[in-house]
Structure formats: C-alpha cells, structure tokens
Amino acid sequence: xTWRPAVVVAAALLGLAGCTGSSASPDDxxxxxxxxxxTSSEITGTLTVFGAASLTDVFTELGDxxxxxxxxxxIQFNFAGSSALATQITxxxxxxxxxxxxxxxxxxxxxxxxxxxxxxxxxxxLMLVVPAxxxxxxxxxxxxxxxxxxxxxxxxxxxxxxxxxxPCGAAAAKVLEAAGMxxxxxxxxxxxxxxxxxxxxxxxxxxxxxxxDVHAAGDKVLAFGFSESLQAxxxxxxxxxxxxxxxxxxxxxxxxxLSDDGQQILRDAGFLEP
Amino acid sequence: xxxxxxxxGIPAPLLIPAAVGVAFLVLPVVGLLxxxxxxxxxxxxxxxxxxxxxRLSVVSATIATLLSLLMGxxxxxxxxxxxIRGRALLRALVTVPLVLPPVVGxxxxxxxxxxxxxxxxxxxxxxxxxxxFTTAAVVIAETFVAMPFLVISVEGALRAxxxxxxxxxxxxxxxxxxxxxxxxxxxxxxxxxxxxxLCWARALGEFGxxxxxxxxxxxTTQTMPLAVYLALQEDSEAAIALSLxxxxxxxxxxLLLRDRWLGRTTAPVA
Numbered sequence: 001x002t003w004r005p006a007v008v009v010a011a012a013l014l015g016l017a018g019c020t021g022s023s024a025s026p027d028d029x030x031x032x033x034x035x036x037x038x039t040s041s042e043i044t045g046t047l048t049v050f051g052a053a054s055l056t057d058v059f060t061e062l063g064d065x066x067x068x069x070x071x072x073x074x075i076q077f078n079f080a081g082s083s084a085l086a087t088q089i090t091x092x093x094x095x096x097x098x099x100x101x102x103x104x105x106x107x108x109x110x111x112x113x114x115x116x117x118x119x120x121x122x123x124x125x126l127m128l129v130v131p132a133x134x135x136x137x138x139x140x141x142x143x144x145x146x147x148x149x150x151x152x153x154x155x156x157x158x159x160x161x162x163x164x165x166x167p168c169g170a171a172a173a174k175v176l177e178a179a180g181m182x183x184x185x186x187x188x189x190x191x192x193x194x195x196x197x198x199x200x201x202x203x204x205x206x207x208x209x210x211x212x213d214v215h216a217a218g219d220k221v222l223a224f225g226f227s228e229s230l231q232a233x234x235x236x237x238x239x240x241x242x243x244x245x246x247x248x249x250x251x252x253x254x255x256x257x258l259s260d261d262g263q264q265i266l267r268d269a270g271f272l273e274p
Numbered sequence: 275x276x277x278x279x280x281x282x283g284i285p286a287p288l289l290i291p292a293a294v295g296v297a298f299l300v301l302p303v304v305g306l307l308x309x310x311x312x313x314x315x316x317x318x319x320x321x322x323x324x325x326x327x328x329r330l331s332v333v334s335a336t337i338a339t340l341l342s343l344l345m346g347x348x349x350x351x352x353x354x355x356x357x358i359r360g361r362a363l364l365r366a367l368v369t370v371p372l373v374l375p376p377v378v379g380x381x382x383x384x385x386x387x388x389x390x391x392x393x394x395x396x397x398x399x400x401x402x403x404x405x406x407f408t409t410a411a412v413v414i415a416e417t418f419v420a421m422p423f424l425v426i427s428v429e430g431a432l433r434a435x436x437x438x439x440x441x442x443x444x445x446x447x448x449x450x451x452x453x454x455x456x457x458x459x460x461x462x463x464x465x466x467x468x469x470x471x472l473c474w475a476r477a478l479g480e481f482g483x484x485x486x487x488x489x490x491x492x493x494t495t496q497t498m499p500l501a502v503y504l505a506l507q508e509d510s511e512a513a514i515a516l517s518l519x520x521x522x523x524x525x526x527x528x529l530l531l532r533d534r535w536l537g538r539t540t541a542p543v544a
Contacts, residue, residue, distance in 0.1 A: 083507035084507050085507060087506055087510065158407065159293065160489065163504050163507075164509040165504050165505075165507040166507060185491070186407045186491060187407045187489025187490055187491050187495065188490045188491060188496075188504075190485065190490070190503070190504065190507075198489075201384065201388065201390060202388075202389055202390045202391050203384065203388050203390065203406050203407075204407070
C-alpha cells in the first residue's frame with residue numbers, strides 16, 4: 001500500500017539529487033584505466049581499505065573483483081563510522097586506502113599529511129526507513145510531490161539516527177533542523193549500519209539512513225524520500241594514503257572505484273553520481 | 275615491620291616481569307594525564323552534556339549495584355551453601371556474562387527484552403512498554419554485565435567464612451533465615467562490600483551492552499563511556515578530558531572505600 005508511492009518518491013529524489021553533483025570527467029576515466037593495466041602485474045600482498053560503514057557491501061564486491069583480477073592480492077576491510085576511521089588513521093592505524101562518507105572526515109586525514117588529492121567518487125542522500133511490517137502505519141501524505149519529513153512523521157515515533165559526530169549523523173542533524181525536528185530522535189547510533197539494523201529488528205519505528213543502505217536492506221525495510229534530504233547530500237572522497245605499505249595495490253583500488261565499472265557498481269548499489 | 279632489609283627480597287625472575295606488569299598497567303594512565311589539555315579543562319568539563327553523562331553514569335551504576343545486591347547476595351548464598359542439584363551448572367550459567375563479550379550481551383538482551391523479543395514483545399503489546407533506548411535499559415544492561423562480579427565475590431567470601439558460627443547459631447535454635455540475617459550477613463559484609471565496589475566500577479565502565487541495547491541519547495542513555503567513545507571521533511581533547519573524569523571517579527571510589535570495605539578482608543575476588 002505504501003510501497004508504490006515510496007518507490008516513486010525515492011526515484012524522484014534520486015533524479016533530483018543526481019542533478020546537484022557534476023559528473024565525472026571522461027579524462028579521469030581514461031587515465032585510470034591505463035593506470036590499472038600498466039600496474040596489474042605487480043599487485044600482490046595485503047591491501048587494507050578503511051571504508052565508511054555505508055560502503056560495506058559495494059566495497060566488498062569491488063574488493064572481490066580486484067582479488068579475482070590479481071591472484072596473490074588479499075584485501076582486508078575495516079568498515080566503521082568515517083570519523084572513527086579518520087581518528088584511527090591519524091593515530092597510526094596501518095591502512096592503504098581511506099574512503100570517507102564526507103569531506104570533513106577526509107580533511108582530518110589530509111590535514112595530517114596522511115593523504116593527498118582525495119577524489120569524490122559518489123554522493124549519497126538520506127531516506128526515512130521503517131520496518132517492513134510498518135507497525136506504526138507510516139504513510140506518505142496525499143497530494144503528490146516530494147513530502148517533507150514533518151508531513152510523513154506527523155505523530156511521535158521511536159526514531160534512530162546517526163550520532164552527529166559521524167557523517168550520516170551530521171547530515172541527519174541538518175535535515176532534522178531543516179524540518180524543525182531536532183529533538184525528535186531517540187537514539188544516536190555510532191554508524192549508519194547500526195541505525196539500519198535497529199530498524200530491521202523492529203526495535204525502532206523509523207531511522208534515517210542513506211539511499212544506498214535502502215538498496216542494501218532490500219525488502220527488510222520500507223523507504224520514504226523527503227524533501228529536506230536535498231539539503232544534506234554527502235560527498236564521498238577516496239584517497240590512497242601517503243604512508244601506504246602497498247601503494248601499487250592502493251592505487252589500483254582507488255582506480256577501480258573511479259573507473260566506469262566501479263562507478264556502475266556504485267550506481268547499482270544506490271549511490272548517486274559525484 | 276622492623277625486619278632487617280636485604281634488598282627488596284624479591285627474586286630477579288619475579289621482579290622483572292612484575293615491574294613490566296606495573297609499567298604496562300600504569301603507563302596508559304600516565305599517558306592520559308600527560309595528554310590532558312589542562313588549560314582547556316574548565317570549558318571542556320563544564321559543557322552541560324558532560325554533567326548529564328556523569329550524573330546518568332553514577333545514578334545508573336548505583337541502581338545497577340543495588341539490584342545486583344538484591345539478587346546477587348541470595349544467589350551467592352544458594353551457590354555457596356545450598357545443597358541443590360546442578361549447582362556447578364547453575365554457577366556456570368550465571369557467570370556467563372563475565373566471559374561473554376558485552377556487545378553479545380546487548381544483542382541477547384534485545385532478543386529477550388527488545389520490542390520483538392520474547393518478553394519485550396508481550397510487554398509492548400499488552401502494556402505499550404518499550405525497554406530499549408530508555409534509562410531502564412541502561413540499568414538492565416549494566417546489571418546484566420556487572421552482577422556476576424558481585425556473585426563471585428560474595429560466594430568466595432561465603433566459602434571462606436567459618437561455617438561453624440552458622441552451625442552454632444543453628445544448635446542454639448536459630449532458623450536458617452535468622453542465621454543468615456544475624457550471623458552470615460555480618461560475617462561476609464566485607465566481601466559483599468568488595469563485591470559491590472567491583473560491581474559498581476564495572477557498571478560505571480559498561481559500554482558494549484549499553485550502546486547495543488540502550489542506544490545513545492544524551493541525558494537518557496548516553497553514559498560517560500559512550501560520551502568518551504563518540505567524543506574521540508570528533509575531538510580527541512574532549513575525549514581525554516572525559517576519560518580523566520572517569521579515572522578520577524574510579525580512583526576516588528577505590529580510595530574512599532578501600533579502608534572501609536577492603537581493608538579487613540583478603541578481597542576474595544575471583
């Protein structure tokens with residue numbers, strides 16, 4: 001009953017959000033593919049990738065691809081809230097690649113001279129998700145158009161969002177402020193997947209997660225787009241770290257993420273164009 | 275006291291690892307003190323969120339300790355004195371939270387008391403009561419993790435206590451309940467005190483089960499350890515300052531209660 005309008009609005013939102021970023025330049029794609037082929041013979045050993053929690057599924061898939069292309073390469077992932085990862089990196093955690101869910105956390109790493117020239121490879125927007133059985137009967141208001149969050153959540157429900165210290169929480173704080181609902185959440189989770197899990201478990205009535213998390217959750221949640229989410233589009237930068245113990249593999253992974261194939265996988269997973 | 279001293283009297287094979295052990299345990303605390311931003315400490319600590327988190331931590335740890343005393347002392351008596359069958363199994367079961375990773379404890383609490391949980395679903399449907407994401411959830415998570423420390427301590431004290439006093443009371447006509455109240459309890463009071471302090475300290479530091487089961491909301495469920503963890507992602511100076519507060523509170527508790535509770539016993543702590 002609520003499914004169809006939710007999907008329509010989500011699609012509309014995706015279209016709108018997609019317009020806000022600029023598309024990747026063709027030069028980048030050309031240079032990355034040549035880099036990939038020229039170094040393919042030397043890529044072995046262990047590669048450690050620190051990725052935002054929202055990248056869990058898509059980076060795992062990209063990692064499997066890279067490992068399939070390069071026998072002898074072993075990729076280890078550390079997925080967590082971007083701020084925790086940035087702190088770990090500045091405290092000396094041995095990583096080769098850092099992909100952050102916003103530019104603020106990447107700036108922590110570049111400011112410490114631990115990475116250079118990060119590139120934005122995707123953007124993401126927030127959606128409201130509710131458990132699949134939708135116990136609180138949350139529905140879109142009639143009248144068409146993209147509704148605001150206040151129109152969807154017209155009565156008090158238990159809601160989980162990310163903590164303001166992590167990127168998805170910074171975005172959530174922005175959209176809640178825009179909606180005049182800053183005091184609405186009931187728990188601030190330390191990364192976006194923790195929010196998603198609590199919605200899937202049915203322990204909260206709603207949560208704010210990324211569009212890409214909605215894709216990852218499949219039919220375990222119902223999703224609603226809302227107009228305020230356009231005010232907080234997260235830009236995801238990636239960079240090979242300057243102290244990387246395995247720079248060749250690090251660059252290969254970054255190149256893969258920025259390549260046409262990598263971008264297509266990100267699109268399929270619900271990420272928006274950079 | 276006036277014994278002639280020949281060096282430390284500690285053999286070198288024991289002295290060196292022991293010294294390394296001391297350094298290992300003390301250095302992190304020293305590091306915390308060295309890195310503390312003393313000049314900015316005032317503004318960092320007077321932020322309203324800090325007071326809120328500290329108050330919540332102290333209140334919930336204290337309630338958790340009281341609940342643990344209420345349930346844990348009788349449980350320890352059952353484990354130490356009763357002759358029920360399967361006592362060893364019972365002890366193993368109730369001390370599982372000691373070895374269980376706290377996050378797993380939090381998930382387990384969800385599965386029982388969460389809105390979709392065994393008991394939680396019924397509470398929600400019948401009474402519209404939701405436990406997760408409330409201060410009650412913090413207390414429950416802390417009690418779950420900390421009570422076994424009290425049970426183990428008190429059971430140890432009961433086993434070490436001379437049972438002949440209880441026998442004597444029984445021969446003088448005291449019932450089992452009177453004996454427990456008038457003889458056993460005073461006998462093991464120091465052990466109970468030690469266990470309560472340990473339990474309180476463990477509850478105060480609880481993180482994994484709390485953030486999983488109770489969530490993280492300033493004023494309701496954000497205890498000090500959660501505040502430290504999240505502050506570390508944003509502003510490490512604030513995290514260090516908050517850690518210092520927890521360190522001071524823990525040390526003060528230990529020192530305050532040491533003479534009163536721990537001084538007279540050999541602290542039968544597992």
